[in-house]
Structure formats: structure tokens, C-alpha cells
Amino acid sequence: MDAENEQQNGTPAAAATATPDRAAVSRRAVIGWAGAGVALGVAAAGSVAAAVRQDDDPAPAANAVVGGEVPFYGEHQAGISTPVQDRLHFAAFDVSEKATRDSLVKLLKEWTRAAAAMTGGREVGTGAVPASAEAPPDDTGEALGLPASRLTLTIGFGPSLFEKDGIDRFGLKAQRPDALIELPTFKGDKLDPLRSGGDLCVQACADDPQVAVHAIRNLARIGMGTVNIRWSQLGFGKTSSTTPDEQTPRNLMGFKDGTHNIAGTDTANLSEHVWAAPGDGPEWMTGGSYLVARRIRMHIETWDRASLKDQEDTFGRTKGEGAPYGRAKEHDAPDLKAMPATSHVALAHPDANNGLMILRRGFSFTDGTDGLGRLDAGLFFLAYQRDTRKAFVPLQQRLAASDKLNEYIQHVGSAHFACPAGVRKPGEWWGQALFG
Numbered sequence: 001m002d003a004e005n006e007q008q009n010g011t012p013a014a015a016a017t018a019t020p021d022r023a024a025v026s027r028r029a030v031i032g033w034a035g036a037g038v039a040l041g042v043a044a045a046g047s048v049a050a051a052v053r054q055d056d057d058p059a060p061a062a063n064a065v066v067g068g069e070v071p072f073y074g075e076h077q078a079g080i081s082t083p084v085q086d087r088l089h090f091a092a093f094d095v096s097e098k099a100t101r102d103s104l105v106k107l108l109k110e111w112t113r114a115a116a117a118m119t120g121g122r123e124v125g126t127g128a129v130p131a132s133a134e135a136p137p138d139d140t141g142e143a144l145g146l147p148a149s150r151l152t153l154t155i156g157f158g159p160s161l162f163e164k165d166g167i168d169r170f171g172l173k174a175q176r177p178d179a180l181i182e183l184p185t186f187k188g189d190k191l192d193p194l195r196s197g198g199d200l201c202v203q204a205c206a207d208d209p210q211v212a213v214h215a216i217r218n219l220a221r222i223g224m225g226t227v228n229i230r231w232s233q234l235g236f237g238k239t240s241s242t243t244p245d246e247q248t249p250r251n252l253m254g255f256k257d258g259t260h261n262i263a264g265t266d267t268a269n270l271s272e273h274v275w276a277a278p279g280d281g282p283e284w285m286t287g288g289s290y291l292v293a294r295r296i297r298m299h300i301e302t303w304d305r306a307s308l309k310d311q312e313d314t315f316g317r318t319k320g321e322g323a324p325y326g327r328a329k330e331h332d333a334p335d336l337k338a339m340p341a342t343s344h345v346a347l348a349h350p351d352a353n354n355g356l357m358i359l360r361r362g363f364s365f366t367d368g369t370d371g372l373g374r375l376d377a378g379l380f381f382l383a384y385q386r387d388t389r390k391a392f393v394p395l396q397q398r399l400a401a402s403d404k405l406n407e408y409i410q411h412v413g414s415a416h417f418a419c420p421a422g423v424r425k426p427g428e429w430w431g432q433a434l435f436g
Contacts, residue, residue, distance in 0.1 A: 068121060068147040068148045068149065068150065069119065069120055069121055069148040069150070069151075070082055070119060070148075070150050070151070070152050072115060072116045072119045072120065072153075072423065073116070073422065073423055073424055073425055073426070074422040074423075074424065075287055075421065075422050075424065076275065076287055076288075076289075076421060076422045077154045077155070077288070077289075077419055077420070077421070077422045077423075078119070078152040078153075078154065078422070079152035079153065079154035079203055079205055079361075080154060080274070080289055080359065080361075080384050080419070081242055081262075081264035081270055081274065081359065082150075082152050082205075082242065082264060083150075083241075083242055083243045083246075083264060084205070084238045084240060084241055084242055084243070084361055085149075085150050085151075085152070085205040085206050085207045085238070086206075086207050086236065086237065086238055087205065087206050087207065087208065087209040087211075087212050087234075087235065087236055087363075088203070088204065088205050088212060088233070088234065088235030088236070088363040088380065089204045089209070089212040089213050089215070089216045089232065089233075089234055089235075090201065090202075090203050090204070090232060090233045090234075090235065090293065090380065090382075091201065091202050091204075091216045091219075091220070091229050091231075091232040091233075092158070092197065092198025092199075092200070092201045092229070092230045092231050092232070092293075092415055093198060093199060093200040093201070093202070093220075093223065093227040093228065093229055093230060094160075094198060094199050094200075094227065094228055094230045095161065095169070095170075095199045095200065095226065095227050096225065096226055096227060096228065098225075099226045099227070100170075101170045101171055101435070103226050104170060104226065104435075105431075105435050106226075107222070107223055107226045107227065108429050108430045108431050108432075108435075109429045110222050111155070111202075111219055111222060111223070111429075111430060112423060112428075112429035112430045113429075114218055114219060114222055115153040115215075115219075115430075116423075116426070118143075118148075118151060118153070118211075118214070118215050118218065119148060119151045119152060119153060119215075120148060121147055121148035121151075123138070123139040123144075124138050124139040124218050124222075125138025125139060126138045126139075127139050128140065128141030128144055129141070139218060140214060140217050140218055140221060142210055142213070142214050142217070143210060143211050143214040146208060146210060146211055146214075147208075148206075148211070149206040149207040149208035149211040150205075150206060150207050151204065151205070151206040151211050151212065151215060152203075152204070152205050152206070153202055153203070153204055153215055153219075154202065154203040154205075154291075154419060155200065155201065155202055155419065155420070155430045155431070156200065156201040156202075156203075156291050156417025156418060156419040157180075157199070157200060157417060157418050157419075157420070157431065157434070158180075158197060158198045158199050158200065158201065158415065158416065158417050158418075159176065159180050159181070159182055159416065160197060160198070160199050161199040161200060162175065162176035162180070163176065164199075172434065172435075175282050175284065175434055176282075177276075177280075177281035177282055177285050177418055178281060178389075179276075179280070179281055179285075179290055179387045179388055179389055179418075180290065180388075180416065180417075180418045181388065181389060181393075181416065182416070183292065183388075183393070183414055183415075183416045184393065186396050186397060186400040186411065187397075187400040187401060188400055188406055188410060188411065189400075189410075189411045189412075189414070190410050190411070190412055191411065191412060191413060191414050192412050192413055194230075194231060195231045195233075195295055195412065195413030196231075196413050196414045196415055197230065197414075197415050198230045198231070198415055198417075199227070199230075200227065200417075201291070201293070201415065201417045202215075202216060202219055203291075203361075203382065204216050205361070209234070209236070213234075216232065231413070233295060233365060233380050233413075234365060234367075235362075235363025235364060235365050235380045236363060236364055236365070237249065237363065237364040238361070238362070238363055239251045239257040239258060239360075239362040239363060239364060239379060240257060240258030240261045240360040240361055240362050241258055241261060242261060242262065242263055242264035242359065242361070243263065243264060244263045244265070248322060248330060251362075251364060251379055252298055252300060252364050252366075252377055252378065252379070253298065253300070253303055253311070253408070254311075254319060255311075255315050255317065255319055255322070256317070256322035256330060257362070258360055258362075259322065259330055259331065260349065260350065260357075261359065261360050262274060262357055262358075262359045269357060270359070272357075272386070273356075273357045273358065273359070273385060273386055273391070274289050274358075274359050274384050274385060274386055275287055275288070275289055275386060276288050276289060276290070276386055276387075277386070280386065280387065282434075283433065284420055284421075284431075284433035284434040285418055285420060285421075286421060287420075287421030287422065288418060288419050288420040288421045289359075289384040289385065289386065289419050290384065290385055290386070290387065290388045290416070290417070290418055290419070291382065291383070291384055291416070291417045291418075291419050292381070292382070292383045292385070292388060292392045292414075292415075292416055293380070293381070293382055293413070293414070293415045293416075293417070294380075294381040294383075294411050294413065294414050294415075295365075295378070295380055295381075295411070295412050295413030295414075296378045296379040296380070296381050296409050296410070296411050296412070297376065297377075297378045297409065297410050297411075297412045298377055298378035298379065298408060298409050299374075299408050299409065299410070300374075300375060300377055300378075300408075301374050301375070302407075302408060303408045306408075312325075313339075313340050313343060313404065314343060314344060314404045314405055314407075314408070315343060315344050315345060315405070316334070316336075316339035316340060316343030316344060316345035316346050317330075317345055324338070324339065324345060325338045325339035325343075326338030326339070334349060334351070336349060336351060336352055340404065342402050342403065342404040343404055344399075344403055344404065344405045347398055347399055347402065347403050348395065348398075348399060348403075353394070353395060353398070356390075356391055356394070356395060357391075358383040358384065358385045358391050358392060358395070359383065359384045359385065360381070360382065360383050360384075361382040361383075361384070362379050362380060362381045362382055362383075363379070363380045363382070364377070364378070364379060364380075365377060365378060365379070365380050378409065379409075384419070388416060420433065420434060421433070
């Protein structure tokens, strides 16, 4: 299912109640929200004048609000090492055949302004209820009265943005990082092309599903005519945590997942395993990271008929405590020789892979049924790393070859994106260093 960099998430979102009028909307910028027990410094409370116009960047706030907002501006994009929220809306976009380099740059500037507004708990542009009723509102409005809910928006660029069908559509081919490979098809993959790939991606994470969906919906609306959604995925119940003092969440198989994830405060491992460094590739990727997104279907009906011993042998951990075989507690150092050689932990643990680590932000999903009376459910696996060729690819090749977990899962969607460094200040925009 992934590496036992064992990483993922989960807690239901709290919703603030407020009347969706103009006063309530502007209060969103100053109320904040103490959700999920995580206190974060924030950007931009700003004045109550609040609605951010599309042609103006929001100024940094003088006052910080604790709890509800994750800073948008910074050295790295939020949503990677940030404490993991409970809800996900992930969308992959294709750029229209009629789009030009100029129209794509214009879109990225508009998206950046909108992202800064929404992550700060503000409406996009002139808002959902503008003074004039003669034109469509700039904001779709379903998040009116809701706090920021720790919303983060993370953008990535796929291989096809740089070259598609042999064509350098936007003059970016020379800027494509060597590490941004087309992922190989691994043993056992049954990939759906309609749930794979994409020129661009945006990962929206929040503690309120409506806030996350609102963010993607607004970006899709702004991008109409320039980009189209290729595929998207809703997720719930984080299956990894980047906050080491949190209880490790469980996946849909009932096992703790993400015990050895890289912590968001572990600057040494983040530098070594997650952030692209100077000299790793093109300069525009320095401070960024490479994202692998995999939709992993779980055959949960088959799993639910397996004995407890078979389930624990599959993972190499106990189901209740999450302790590795031969140990008493979840975080005890595992004895890989004490567990079945084909167990997930024995194959995926960093100790079995020369210290290889990835940072995971996975989520569970259920998407109705498959038409045969079985739930379409599983894990939406998100992994960040400094170089996918040296991290996810060798790890997944090892797992695909002999992981006992493969009896119960199948990878059905796959995508790879280069996520640039963060936007450092108002006036800058997503991908600015790439486009020059």
C-alpha cells in the first residue's frame, strides 16, 4: 500500500455556525478556529473590508489569529509538511488545447490570489454577494460563514505540462526536471487512464470537507476555458500524521498507518528526504518536492473474511496496539526478522531499504460500489519526496514484487507532479520561477 514510512491521518471537522450574511463573512477573517487541537500561527486577518479583489494581492496581516488559518506564504508550500488535516479534495487538471503560455500564466496568477484569499478564510474577488447583481459572483459561496478550517492548497506540475505527444506547448521542455519521470507501470497495477496523469494538480486539505470542496470548485471556475478537471478524489480520515504527538490514525483495514512518517518538525529528515536542494535539478524546483498520487483500491470484503492472524501477518504488526511483531508498543523499534518476510513492514520499513523515507499524506476514500455489490473503497496515497526515482520507485518495485498486502489491494490510479517552492510574499505567484 505504501512504504512503512507508514504515514497518514483523521479527525472529524468542527463547523462554526454563523448566518451567511456580509457581516458573518467578514468575521471569518478575525474569528479563527481552534480545530483538531492544533494551534497554528496564521497569515492575514486583515481588515474587515476583507473581500480580496482579483487584481489586488492581499496584504500580509498585522494581527495573527490562532487556530483557523495556515500561512499561505512561505519558503515551502503549505500542505506538505503541514500538520495533516482530516479532509481532502484532490484535483488533476489538463490545460486546454487552445491555451497559450500567456493565458496559463494569467491563470496561475489568478489562482494564487484566490488561494491566498481562501486559505485566509476570505472570499475570492468581490465575493459571493457582490454589489452588482448583473454578473456571476466571483466566489461560489458555499463556504460563507465557515472558518478557514486549516485549509491548505498545494499545486504541482505534471510531466505532460512540459511536453505532450512530443510537443513543447508552453516552451517549458528545457525546464522539466529529470526527476519528473513518467512513473513506470508496476507489477499488479491496473491503472485507469481516466484516474491517472494530469498537466496540473491542486491538493486541497482542510478540517471541513465543504471548505476543501469550495476551494477546488473556485479554482475550477476561475480556470474555465484554460483548464479542465481531468479527475478528482475526495478523501477522509487521514491515514498518516506529520505531527508526532498525535495518535497514529488507522486505515480502512483497521490498522494503524504512518507510524514512521517524517514529522513536520523534523527539519533534518525533511531536508534529506523531502525538499529538493540546490543542484538537484532546475533552480525553480529548489525548496519544492515531488508528489506521487496513487489511488489504491482495497478488496475489503475479502479482507474482512481473513483471520486476525492472517491480517497481522500481512502487516507485521498487531492490530490492537500496532506493535511490530516481537515488540510490545507501537513505536518500539521493529525486529524485521521476527515478522514474515513478505509482510508489509518487513519490506517497506526504512531499515529494510537503506534508510529510504518518504513523507506520506494519505486519506481513506469510499466512492459507492463497483457494480458487483462491493464497496469501491481504499486509500488515496499521497507521498512527497526529494527525488521520486530514488524513493517511491524502488520502494514500490520492492512492494509490488512480494508484499503480502497485494492479495488485498490493487493500484488503479497513478500520477506524478513537481511541486515548486512556496510563494514567499504577495505579488508573487505559483510557478513564477518556472515561467521566468
